[in-house]
Amino acid sequence: MASSLFFTHSHCYSSSSTSSFVFRIHRQLGVTPTSLRFSSSYVASVAAMAMDSSAKVIDGKAVAKQIRDEITAEVSRMREATGVIPGLAVILVGDRKDSATYVRNKKKACESVGINSLEANLPEDSTEEEVLNYISGYNDDPSVHGILVQLPLPSHMNEQSILNAVRIEKDVDGFHPLNIGRLAMRGRDPLFVPCTPKGCIELLHRYNVSVKGKRAVVIGRSNIVGMPAALLLQREDATVSIVHSRTSNPEEITRQADIIISAVGKPNMVRGSWIKPGAVIIDVGINPVEDPNSSRGYKLVGDVCYEEAIKVASAVTPVPGGVGPMTIAMLLQNTLISAKRVHNFE
Numbered sequence: 048m049a050s051s052l053f054f055t056h057s058h059c060y061s062s063s064s065t066s067s068f069v070f071r072i073h074r075q076l077g078v079t080p081t082s083l084r085f086s087s088s089y090v091a092s093v094a095a096m097a098m099d100s101s102a103k104v105i106d107g108k109a110v111a112k113q114i115r116d117e118i119t120a121e122v123s124r125m126r127e128a129t130g131v132i133p134g135l136a137v138i139l140v141g142d143r144k145d146s147a148t149y150v151r152n153k154k155k156a157c158e159s160v161g162i163n164s165l166e167a168n169l170p171e172d173s174t175e176e177e178v179l180n181y182i183s184g185y186n187d188d189p190s191v192h193g194i195l196v197q198l199p200l201p202s203h204m205n206e207q208s209i210l211n212a213v214r215i216e217k218d219v220d221g222f223h224p225l226n227i228g229r230l231a232m233r234g235r236d237p238l239f240v241p242c243t244p245k246g247c248i249e250l251l252h253r254y255n256v257s258v259k260g261k262r263a264v265v266i267g268r269s270n271i272v273g274m275p276a277a278l279l280l281q282r283e284d285a286t287v288s289i290v291h292s293r294t295s296n297p298e299e300i301t302r303q304a305d306i307i308i309s310a311v312g313k314p315n316m317v318r319g320s321w322i323k324p325g326a327v328i329i330d331v332g333i334n335p336v337e338d339p340n341s342s343r344g345y346k347l348v349g350d351v352c353y354e355e356a357i358k359v360a361s362a363v364t365p366v367p368g369g370v371g372p373m374t375i376a377m378l379l380q381n382t383l384i385s386a387k388r389v390h391n392f393e
């Protein structure tokens with residue numbers, strides 16, 4: 048296998064991987080690229096076509112939509128039977144632009160499935176005590192079934208004491224140490240599984256990727272993605288290695304994996320040469336990189352060099368449109384699970 052080929056012909060650092068992927072598909076379909084318009088829905092529909100013909104693109108956006116539809120039906124079934132509407136409270140501290148966007152998207156997603164959303168916007172210079180007050184208010188509010196404290200918090204706050212304050216029965220992020228601890232223990236079950244890792248596994252399931260007995264490599268060991276993703280894969284009977292910033296020869300270890308979950312936050316770090324032919328790749332990274340051709344001045348890329356990966360792997364999640372939408376779908380699912388559990392509704 049001529050791995051050097053992938054370096055020589057890499058476009059990872061120059062052009063939009065999604066657009067040139069679209070060009071490639073259009074060549075296969077015999078359509079002239081000059082007629083293309085790159086609206087996001089357009090790219091998504093072409094990606095869906097590619098899924099049928101080559102089974103290479105794992106379409107997280109489409110799967111998330113399907114899951115939202117399932118949740119919508121369940122929410123209305125529950126409301127009709129019990130009168131209860133699931134509720135999610137989101138606490139946002141400070142005015143980071145990216146956080147504000149994520150919170151807005153979560154709110155929209157709630158509306159789209161009929162979940163009530165409450166929002167607390169606190170100023171950047173709030174005290175930890177003020178945040179804790181909001182948490183205890185939501186802890187005691189029976190109309191709230193899930194509480195999410197948007198991360199990262201301002202640096203003067205102690206993330207640990209704030210996350211510990213969320214009642215585990217409402218910890219829809221799954222970040223409470225008791226939930227993580229139970230996730231790590233055989234024979235125990237957490238009340239909630241963290242949304243992003245749960246979304247990764249859900250994608251594997253919905254694309255019929257078998258995990259049992261497979262070699263999986265998780266790149267990154269964060270509390271919110273890498274570590275719980277590794278625990279989940281292990282619960283699914285994979286043999287798991289975690290590659291991190293101090294790993295010597297990460298490339299060699301990653302190349303042994305049948306399944307790769309990358310959650311590092313470094314654009315295009317995982318190159319074609321890191322990937323075993325036929326591997327399945329779940330790319331959690333959402334990294335802004337400069338892009339003069341985009342109206343906002345940047346574009347989003349994953350941790351994985353998509354153009355190289357798509358040639359070697361059997362399936363890859365794109366960025367955007369891969370894990371991101373699944374994270375939000377799993378948050379809605381956790382909120383529904385929580386409401387069903389307190390009200391004993393099956």
Ligand SMILES: Nc1nc(=O)c2c([nH]1)NC[C@@H]1CN(c3ccc(C(=O)N[C@@H](CCC(=O)O)C(=O)O)cc3)C=[N+]21
Nearest residue numbers: 149195196197198199220242367368369371372374375
């Ligand atoms: N307590 C907490 N829980 C979280 O779950 C949490 C958090 N804090 N802090 C920030 C991260 C990030 N996150 C994302 C969710 C969806 C997309 C998403 O839908 N992305 C779209 C693209 C969005 C765009 O185009 O800007 C996609 O990948 O297709 C991205 C990122 C949740 N997070």
